[in-house]
Amino acid sequence: VSIKAGILGATGAVGQRFVEALSNHPWFEITALAASERSAGKTYKKAAGWRLDTAMPESVENLEVVPVDPKAVDADVVFSALPADLALKVEPEFAKAGFAVASNASSYRMEKDIPLVIPEVNPEHLGLLEVQQDARGWDGYIITNPNCSTIVMTVTLKPLMQFGLETIQVATMQAISGAGFSGVAAMAIYDNIIPYIGNEEKKMETETLKLLGEFNGSEIVPADMRVSASCNRVPVIDGHTEAIWAGMRDKPTPEEVRKAFLKFDPRLKELPSEPAKPLIVRDEIDRPQPRLDRNMGKGMSVSVGRIREGIRYIAMGHNTIRGAAGASVLNAELLHSMGKL
Numbered sequence: 447v448s449i450k451a452g453i454l455g456a457t458g459a460v461g462q463r464f465v466e467a468l469s470n471h472p473w474f475e476i477t478a479l480a481a482s483e484r485s486a487g488k489t490y491k492k493a494a495g496w497r498l499d500t501a502m503p504e505s506v507e508n509l510e511v512v513p514v515d516p517k518a519v520d521a522d523v524v525f526s527a528l529p530a531d532l533a534l535k536v537e538p539e540f541a542k543a544g545f546a547v548a549s550n551a552s553s554y555r556m557e558k559d560i561p562l563v564i565p566e567v568n569p570e571h572l573g574l575l576e577v578q579q580d581a582r583g584w585d586g587y588i589i590t591n592p593n594c595s596t597i598v599m600t601v602t603l604k605p606l607m608q609f610g611l612e613t614i615q616v617a618t619m620q621a622i623s624g625a626g627f628s629g630v631a632a633m634a635i636y637d638n639i640i641p642y643i644g645n646e647e648k649k650m651e652t653e654t655l656k657l658l659g660e661f662n663g664s665e666i667v668p669a670d671m672r673v674s675a676s677c678n679r680v681p682v683i684d685g686h687t688e689a690i691w692a693g694m695r696d697k698p699t700p701e702e703v704r705k706a707f708l709k710f711d712p713r714l715k716e717l718p719s720e721p722a723k724p725l726i727v728r729d730e731i732d733r734p735q736p737r738l739d740r741n742m743g744k745g746m747s748v749s750v751g752r753i754r755e756g757i758r759y760i761a762m763g764h765n766t767i768r769g770a771a772g773a774s775v776l777n778a779e780l781l782h783s784m785g786k787l
């Protein structure tokens with residue numbers, strides 16, 4: 447298989463993770479790297495200012511960056527890591543022009559006819575694509591993945607649904623890479639915590655209900671539960687940590703919750719980016735930790751630990767892989783395995 451893949455916002459913090467995820471992919475081949483006018487016309491090597499701890503893949507070094515314009519991009523699917531205001535404008539232009547758009551941007555996540563999907567949580571929501579086709583009449587389509595903090599949390603909530611999940615409280619400790627390369631200057635966060643991240647709390651409170659909601663054939667009925675979030679930026683490079691309080695009707699014991707996490711195996715198909723274990727349970731008293739655990743399952747596993755009465759626990763996942771680029775790629779893989787890409 448060789449599906450032509452373009453990356454929109456290819457030079458940014460999430461865009462570079464897309465390049466990393468797609469450069470040696472068995473199904474996708476990078477055919478276009480798009481970014482702003484500042485970067486267009488330059489080689490990717492020159493434009494990107496590669497910031498990941500891995501080496502830039504040689505195959506992209508000399509590709510010429512193109513503008514974010516459907517006419518300039520040669521691809522079947524585009525992965526979007528664009529800022530939300532720009533994504534709002536250009537993603538429909540790409541969908542109209544016939545591209546499959548797998549977006550990490552927040553702009554269309556809560557739209558009624560746009561699927562918001564985590565393959566391990568709600569693959570059946572892809573049924574919304576038919577609703578979208580009817581509503582918009584585009585030749586292509588848009589599919590989205592959630593906010594990084596929402597993904598890390600929701601992968602842990604799915605196995606708790608069986609106990610009658612009623613209330614979720616969460617306090618996040620989020621890495622700086624989530625703010626993009628120009629978002630939080632290193633000096634603003636050193637020896638510091640910033641107790642505000644854009645619209646992050648609202649995103650966690652609304653996206654979770656859509657993800658855990660039911661698709662009735664024409665729309666998503668949001669889950670009947672309450673989510674309350676408080677989000678903080680902390681001096682960590684990669685890896686979001688979340689302290690979660692989950693109130694459940696059946697009042698499971700910590701051991702029952704631990705067993706439910708261990709048993710969670712929602713894999714539907716053998717997808718290349720699917721981690722062997724979407725959830726890894728740590729029994730050590732001081733785990734999970736970002737530096738020790740963020741690269742588990744090539745950055746696609748969420749680690750949980752400190753499961754206590756309440757129920758209280760800690761979840762941690764790689765924000766720009768599991769929480770962003772890897773999530774979009776996994777969605778595109780699921781679409782391909784279903785014959786929709």
Ligand code: A2P
Nearest residue numbers: 455456457458459481482485514528626627628
């Ligand atoms: P560029 O590097 O050329 O500015 P981050 O999330 O790290 O801030 O990255 C944002 C990504 O979106 C970068 O690839 C950036 O490209 C791109 N981008 C930002 N603004 C625009 C714009 N107005 N038009 C096209 N691409 C943009």
